[in-house]
Amino acid sequence: ASGKILDPKTPSCAMCKDKNYTRTYCRASKKHKTLPWSTVYVMLSARDGPHAAAAVAAQEPATKKAKVEDG
Numbered sequence: 001a002s003g004k005i006l007d008p009k010t011p012s013c014a015m016c017k018d019k020n021y022t023r024t025y026c027r028a029s030k031k032h033k034t035l036p037w038s039t040v041y042v043m044l045s046a047r048d049g050p051h052a053a054a055a056v057a058a059q060e061p062a063t064k065k066a067k068v069e070d071g
Helices: 014-018 023-029 052-059
Strands: none
Touching: 014 023
């Protein structure tokens, strides 16, 4: 985020938020560029192979109830 110009409507940084400063004061006047949250990257991958069906079956409930219709 350093070097990039942030939108003045971006939430104020953690320090300014603790001091109850407005986001305009933080971003435009003080030129703060840090975000009030941390970024976490997550990598997801699909399961392939002979164990994929077993993993899905283990997550399903053991018994399923039949739907009863009133008729």
